[in-house]
Amino acid sequence: MNIYVLLKRTFDTEEKITLANGKINEEGAEFIINPYDEYAVEEAIVVRDAHGGEVTVVSVGNEEAEKQLRTALAMGADKAVLINVEDDVEDGDQFTTATILSTYLKDKEVDLIIAGNVAIDSGSGQVGPRVAESLNIPYVTTITKLDINGTNVSVVRDVEGDSEVIETSLPLLVTAQQGLNEPRYPSLPGIMKAKKKPLEELELDDLDLEEDDVEAKTKTIEIFLPAAKEGGKVLEGELNAQVSELVSLLHNEAKVI
Numbered sequence: 001m002n003i004y005v006l007l008k009r010t011f012d013t014e015e016k017i018t019l020a021n022g023k024i025n026e027e028g029a030e031f032i033i034n035p036y037d038e039y040a041v042e043e044a045i046v047v048r049d050a051h052g053g054e055v056t057v058v059s060v061g062n063e064e065a066e067k068q069l070r071t072a073l074a075m076g077a078d079k080a081v082l083i084n085v086e087d088d089v090e091d092g093d094q095f096t097t098a099t100i101l102s103t104y105l106k107d108k109e110v111d112l113i114i115a116g117n118v119a120i121d122s123g124s125g126q127v128g129p130r131v132a133e134s135l136n137i138p139y140v141t142t143i144t145k146l147d148i149n150g151t152n153v154s155v156v157r158d159v160e161g162d163s164e165v166i167e168t169s170l171p172l173l174v175t176a177q178q179g180l181n182e183p184r185y186p187s188l189p190g191i192m193k194a195k196k197k198p199l200e201e202l203e204l205d206d207l208d209l210e211e212d213d214v215e216a217k218t219k220t221i222e223i224f225l226p227a228a229k230e231g232g233k234v235l236e237g238e239l240n241a242q243v244s245e246l247v248s249l250l251h252n253e254a255k256v257i
């Protein structure tokens with residue numbers, strides 16, 4: 001089975017976001033595999049081990065993403081592909097990323113593609129479904145269970161706390177939700193082996209894509225941080241008076257009642 005994982009390099013969840021010149025400041029920040037993509041890598045390895053085949057991890061980004069791809073290889077993926085767009089794309093969006101990924105995948109014999117449900121930074125949840133649409137294959141998002149029997153697939157998806165069971169078939173794209181599995185940590189032998197596993201680097205040219213073909217469809221007008229939180233208010237005095245004051249504040253100041 002040919003399994004592909006779409007992997008994004010994202011800010012570490014512990015990082016404090018700051019802005020510089022209207023952009024998110026990446027200076028000195030730690031980067032990780034997008035956490036939902038870790039579930040995707042783990043599931044791909046489990047499916048491969050059960051059904052045979054190969055896991056290829058693909059990322060669109062710059063050469064820095066090599067580190068996260070090597071981590072996925074150390075977890076147990078077989079091959080990695082970095083589509084390095086540093087010199088060709090300045091302002092990309094979800095269309096850009098999905099077009100590049102689907103162009104790479106369109107002439108591959110794909111059985112299963114696993115993406116993350118959402119990237120924890122830009123967080124649009126668009127890339128997976130866009131790739132599936134371009135490849136004209138079915139997709140199921142936010143999955144918490146995946147069972148494959150021949151080409152039949154049974155998927156459980158999370159619908160805001162409830163579960164939905166969907167029967168579909170390969171080739172298929174799914175996006176991984178928390179709860180799908182417990183991603184493994186790379187072992188020491190895994191890390192050693194990963195150094196020798198193939199990591200192919202491609203550019204737009206190699207995919208016969210021009211900069212115009214992937215030009216962003218959206219424009220980010222402004223990026224800003226949420227307003228700083230004001231200090232809390234402690235009400236004092238008689239309980240009845242506190243309740244009256246609270247109601248008045250909720251009505252007149254917070255305007256929520």
Ligand SMILES: Cc1cc2nc3c(=O)[nH]c(=O)nc-3n(C[C@H](O)[C@H](O)[C@H](O)COP(=O)(O)OP(=O)(O)OC[C@H]3O[C@@H](n4cnc5c(N)ncnc54)[C@H](O)[C@@H]3O)c2cc1C
Binds near residue numbers: 007098220
């Ligand atoms: C060269 C470049 C320039 C960019 N410039 C800008 C900019 O100027 N302004 C701006 O706001 N954003 C920019 N971006 C970010 C970009 O708009 C989005 O982050 C990206 O398209 C993915 O959307 P998302 O983060 O909402 O992912 P989601 O759709 O939320 O991600 C869901 C899943 O899709 C897959 N996925 C997402 N991104 C990638 C990837 N890069 N490689 C492989 N798999 C992926 C992963 O499986 C992920 O879990 C740029 C991106 C690139 C590559």
